[in-house]
Amino acid sequence: xxxxTPLNLAVVTVSDTRTAETDTSGALxxxxxxxxxxxxxxxxxxxxxxxxxxxxxxxxxxxxEVQGVLTTGGTxxxxxxxxRKAITPLFDVExxxxxxxxRQISFTEIGSSTVQSRAFGxxxxxxxxxxxxxxxxxxxxxxDHIIREQLDSGHKPCNFAERI
Numbered sequence: 001x002x003x004x005t006p007l008n009l010a011v012v013t014v015s016d017t018r019t020a021e022t023d024t025s026g027a028l029x030x031x032x033x034x035x036x037x038x039x040x041x042x043x044x045x046x047x048x049x050x051x052x053x054x055x056x057x058x059x060x061x062x063x064x065e066v067q068g069v070l071t072t073g074g075t076x077x078x079x080x081x082x083x084r085k086a087i088t089p090l091f092d093v094e095x096x097x098x099x100x101x102x103r104q105i106s107f108t109e110i111g112s113s114t115v116q117s118r119a120f121g122x123x124x125x126x127x128x129x130x131x132x133x134x135x136x137x138x139x140x141x142x143x144d145h146i147i148r149e150q151l152d153s154g155h156k157p158c159n160f161a162e163r164i
Contacts, residue, residue, distance in 0.1 A: 002037035004154035005161060007067040009033050010060045013045045014053055014074035014083050015134065020045065025072040025132075025139045032143045033070070038151065041066050048074045053086040061090065061127040067164045068127060068151060070143075073134030075118040083131050084118050091122030091129070095160075098130065098146065105145045106138065128160045 011033070013026035023045055030040050041063075046056050053074070060066045074083030088094065098121035106114040119142060121130040128151070132142045153161035 003152045003161070006037045006039055007151055007161060007164070008039045008041040008065050009068040009070060009151070010041045010066050011043045012053075012056060012060070012069060012071045013043075013134075014048050014071055015045060016048050016080060018045055018073075024136045025134055028136050028139050029070050029072060029132075029143060032140075032148070033151075036148060036152070048080045048082050050082045050086040053082065054090065057087055057129070058090060061125045061129070066127055068160075069129045070147070071129070071131045072139050075120070075131055075133045076116055077118075081118075084120060087129065087131055088120070088122065090124045092125070093123050095121035095123065095128075095130075101146055102132075102142055106141055109137070109141060123160075123163065126164050128164055 011026050011029045013023050026043055030043050034040055046053050060069050074081045099119045102119040103114045103117055117133050119132050130147050132139050149155040150160045
């Protein structure tokens with residue numbers, strides 16, 4: 001089923017090691033959003049650096065053509081996992097339930113290891129941002145069980161597509 005109103009979405013992979021050839025998580029998100037009828041505005045790979053990541057996402061949310069940003073990577077607990085630190089200051093409002101629901105669904109797939117996921121989301125400048133862990137499985141879980149419906153303006157009783 002295709003999205004009722006296609007959105008322009010950007011995919012950002014946060015990684016010190018991935019390349020265009022090895023970025024399976026970014027590729028999965030790009031493929032899935034396009035399969036739903038959305039448009040891939042851009043796909044980027046950025047080092048797990050607070051300022052580089054914040055600059056890129058700031059540029060995307062300032063672009064009136066970008067309605068959503070999906071990030072993958074940098075959400076764990078290592079010293080190089082900076083996505084939360086880089087992105088949350090940009091939010092006008094955080095989507096508290098996104099991370100909670102992601103971990104609830106993820107628990108059925110990976111058990112207690114889901115506590116190490118810091119998936120999160122928010123709205124900034126009328127742009128929805130969903131930040132997922134770097135694994136392809138986590139991106140599939142986030143897209144299939146939450147993001148796909150929330151970016152579909154036909155999903156009832158509510159969705160984020162109506163807000164952007």
